[in-house]
Amino acid sequence: MNYHQYIPVDVINGKGTRCTLFVSGCEHQCRGCYNQATWRCDSGFVFDDAMEQRIIDDLNDTRIVRKGLSLSGGDPLYGPNADAILRLVKRVKQECPDKDIWLWTGYTLERFTSKQRDILNYIDVLIDGKFEQSLKDAKLLWRGSSNQRVFEVDEALRRQKISIKELRIA
Template identity: 65%
Template sequence: MNYQQYYPVDVVNGPGTRATLFVSGCEHRCRGCYNAVTWKADSGLPFDAAMEDRVIADLNDTRIRRRGLSLSGGDPLFAPNLAAVKRLLTRVRAECPGKDVWCWTGYTLDQLTPAQREVVALIDVLIDGKFEQEQADANLVWRGSRNQVIYDRRAHYGVELVLSTADSPR
């Protein structure tokens, strides 16, 4: 997997202070995408073991307390990215207790393959759906267009919560 950008300190892509990784590779190619530079899977830099170690170290750095990791792109659930994303998230779960994981994907829950579902099982909050320029709304929080849905997958009395739907502004 390649990545286009890594922000060790970010306060835009999810709640609180976070580390954010923008992976390379996306098959959706949404019209109006603000991150079209990430579409080509071979763009950016290789996400190697040293970079993976850096993400883990940043999440555990007590000088700047991060709430968690945000994954965007490109698309973290793009098939060529799955192995590397799964490996990273498995390490986050094992080595970074208390950190949450947010992920943006152009796929919807009903489109996910079994391999993608394995990765989603390691994610706390999933924002699904392609960016649709006709439904773009600058007032949305953590979504670019009204069709996108925010799923909080953390256990809340055994129920997955839908935080935002196509009909809600948040």
């Protein structure tokens, strides 16, 4: 997997102060996407053990209270990214259990592959759906278009008993 950008102190992409990783690779290529530079899998930098360790170290750094990790892109759930993302989210949950994980994807929950469902077991907030330029709304929090959904990932959602509980956005 490659990543396009890493922001160790971010207050835009989710609640609280966060670490944010923008991965490379996206098959959706939504018209009007604000992050087109991330579409190619080979753009950016190789996500290696050193980068993974940096994220863990930053999340555990007590000088800045970080609430968690945000994963965006590109698309973290894009096929070539899935193994590295699964390894990362498992590690974050193991080594930083007090941190939450937010993940943005153009895929919709109902159509997740088995690997994408595995990743769902380790995240706390999911923002799903392709960006639709015709539904763009600058007033929306944490999403660009009104078709995109924000979910608190709970046990029912993880088991795919989708009594979809969308996150209340104040």
